[in-house]
Amino acid sequence: MSYQIKKAAVIGSGVMGSGIAAHLANSGIPTYLLDIVPNDVSEADAKKGWTKDTPAFRNSVATGALEKLLKQKPAPLTSKRNLQLITPGNLEDDLEKLKDVDWIIEVIVENLEVKQNLFARIDEVLTPGTIVTSNTSGISIEDMTAGRSEQFASHFLGTHFFNPPRYLKLLEVIPASTTKPEVVEFVKTFGEDVLGKGVVLAKDTPNFIANRIGTYGLLVTLREMLNRGYSVGEVDSVTGPAIGRPKSATFRTLDVVGLDTFLHVAKNVYDKSTGEEQEVFNPPAFMKQMVENKWLGAKTGQGFFVKKDKEIFELNPETMDYEPVKKLKTPSLEMAKQEKGLANKVKTLVYAKDRTGELLWSIFNPVLRYSAELHGEIADDIVAIDQAMKWGFGWQQGPFETWDAIGVEKSVAKMKEEGHEIPAFVQALLDQGHSSFYKEEEGELLFFTGTGFEKVPTNDKAIDLKAYKKKHGVIKKNSGASLIDLGDGVALLEFHSQSNSIGPDILQMINFAVDEVEKNFKGLVIGNQGKNFCVGANLGMILMEAQDDNIFELDYIVRMFQQAMLKIKYSSKPVVAAPFGMTLGGGAEVCLPTAHIQASSETYMGLVEAGVGLIPGGGGNKELYIKHISSLPNNVKVDYVEVATTVFETIAMAKVSTSGEEARENNFLNHADGVSVNPDHLLYDAKQAALHLYETGYKAPIRGKVPVSGAPGYATMLVGAEGLRLSGYISDHDMKIAKKLAYVLAGGEVPYGTLVDEEYLLNLEREAFLSLVAEPKSQMRMQHMLVKGKPLRN
Secondary structure, eight states, X not given: OOOOOSOEEXXXXXXXXXXXXXXXXXXXXXXXXXXXXXXXXOHHHHHTTOOTTOHHHHTHHHHHHHHHHTTOSSOSOSSGGGGGGEEEEETTTSGGGGGGOSEEEEOXXXXXXXXXXXXXXXXXXXXXXXEEEEOOSSSOHHXXXXXXXXXXXXXXXXXXXXXXXXXXXXXXXXXXXXXXXXXXXXXXXXXXXXXXXXXXXXXXXXXXXXXXXXHHHHHHHHHHHHHHTOOHXXXXXXXXXXXXXXXXXXXXXXXXXXXXXXXXXXXXHHTTOXXXXXXXXXXXXXXXXXXXTTOOBGGGTBSSEEEETTXXXXXXXXXXXXXXXXXXXXXXXXXXXXXXXXXXHHHHHHXXXXXXXXXXXXXXXXXXXXXXXXXXXXXXXXHHHHHHHHHHHOOSSOHHHHHHHHOHHHHHHHHHHTTOOOXXXXXXXXXXXXXXXXXXXXXXXXXXXXXSEEEOOOOTTOOOHHHHXXXXXXXXXXXXXEEEEOSTTEEEEEEOSGGGOBOHHHHHXXXXXXXXXXXXXXXXXXXXXXXXXXXXXXXHHHHXXXXXXXXXXXXXXXXXXXXXXXXXXXXSSOEEEOOOEEEETHHHHHHTTSSEEEEESXXXXXXXXXXXXXXXXXXXXXXXXXXXXXXXXXXXXXXHHHHHHHHHHHHHTTOOOSSHHHHHHTTSSOTTSEEESSGGGHHHHHHHHHHXXXXXXXXXXXXXXXXXXXXXXXXXXXXXXXXXXXXXXXXXXXXXXXXXXXXXXXXXXXXXXXXXXXXHHHHHHHHXXXXXXTOHHHHHXXXXXXXXXXXOOO
């Protein structure tokens, strides 16, 4: 039987359930969101004229959850429009609707009996072939199938999303013994390809993979903090980015998760474990006291940390008082900063003979051994364990990758010296003459299975650029970018300057890449796998030249940028941009002239130059204006003043999209451009788009003239800006920037509808950019952004 999911239902509309429904809607799947009917009509309900029979009252739990989705931050929806795909309902009136769906996800209270009762009701209305899953974080999947029909049991499994579902990559898929293998395979592939998840197959054990190891690690950290006399702040100062973990480190993470939630997850394992493991999963008494005090973390306003008068204080677990935050300062932390690469930094810290090293070794030692002891019990291989911790807890290295980083032989020798038992799996690695859990052979990454090495499984759509370049090399490289043969006649231009900022080196490579592709390739993809696609032009270089009054040099660089963008636009072979993360200023300007944009779902795109006292200088004003005009239907009379005003607001207010879909709503993307839900598949999708354009007879756009709004548009934009200045919303310098921007977008003070060529608009843009760059207040803004990382209002 072949499976497909055209429609879904989520049962349970709490934060998790509504978040999953939102993520399904983000992926274009119409979804029912069902919950209970409230017991009583409240006073507020009665004032609306509602009774127990009013449909709006009966659906109010689910409807209320949808209203919260629009207010939540970070936003669960990639576009507010996606809310239309979610239909609220209730379990009494709408159970029959489950006959029409292909996937039912249960997200109700963590109580086996309640879940079993719900599944009995679902079983009665189930259409054969419908997949049913539970989002439980700890209840046995096997136990939930008790008493169910064969049809139900063979299509039932666990799908454990991590919260928030839009942003956290991990999806643990947990089959029962009754689940058909083809159902498991379908859900895994669907999770990766349609929902954009990193999917790991977990076994039906308490807390599955990530929460089992993550909770253990947090509790071990707590234990060592208390035993060794560290403070909450000291622990957080070394268990975050210093070792490749999120900024929230240990205790800020607990505050975000909520202490009550954390203790519930810990109890899942405590109830089903014995001995030393059970001891660890028995939280210290002071945490239970915190719950009684309702010091649960962010949701109650205080937890391990509290904010008082704009200052952060940390909890002292001994006195239960809050004190100023302390941080560890040791020689090893300074030494680690000098090391290159995370592996070397971690190695330096873990073996350091100071308080940092003592704490980290006391945490790493048990967590690594615990992870190895669970190999085979919670997952079939170390890859699933490592990926679960990276995708679910934000670790840059999973436990076995960490073990490789600090040296398996060295760490095991130290563990043995301290009298610890080494897990059989680790001893087998060493006994077979190996010194690491992962190794590379002929450009392929292999992992240790217990008896030998196998290739790390990957989705064919996931391109790992680092590994790809090792295997295939590069065509040409300079300090800012590389040109790579991506296969099948497509080349890739990869930025790799600092923050992927654009300087002359990248512009030179753009020119070379387009020439090379026109001669020898079918198309070009501009993409990379850095932290962000591109944060804009090299602001430090621009400021330095401006402060040296070197306007001639700046004029040359801006011309070079503008001409490189025209080269992309008029390339005879299709150029496809693959933006993701921050795609700001010059990064957006690189995307706008391409034949196609294949954006990641998480793309934050905007022309933000006004924030540093400038306007876009690389053709961004012109291209965004043209993109707006070309997005309008052919038979509609275009109001050029309205288009120019819309673009003016977008650039002057430095609007940045909060998703790929919102970038489309802001007209940075058009309807033909694509959005990839899975970031790992972005380059593959962009490559396919380039091939499709080539194979369907791509022709470069014809150079034509651009109709502008002229003097009427200029006047309209200035009136709007002046109103904001008089209301105190913008400063005099903001007004100066607005005037320059308005003049560029209007095409100068020419008659309405005048047709001008692109070079004319680029000249206006360059002149405005160069005049602003020379302004002392703009230079102050640039300096402030470089030093403080945020805009200055002056």
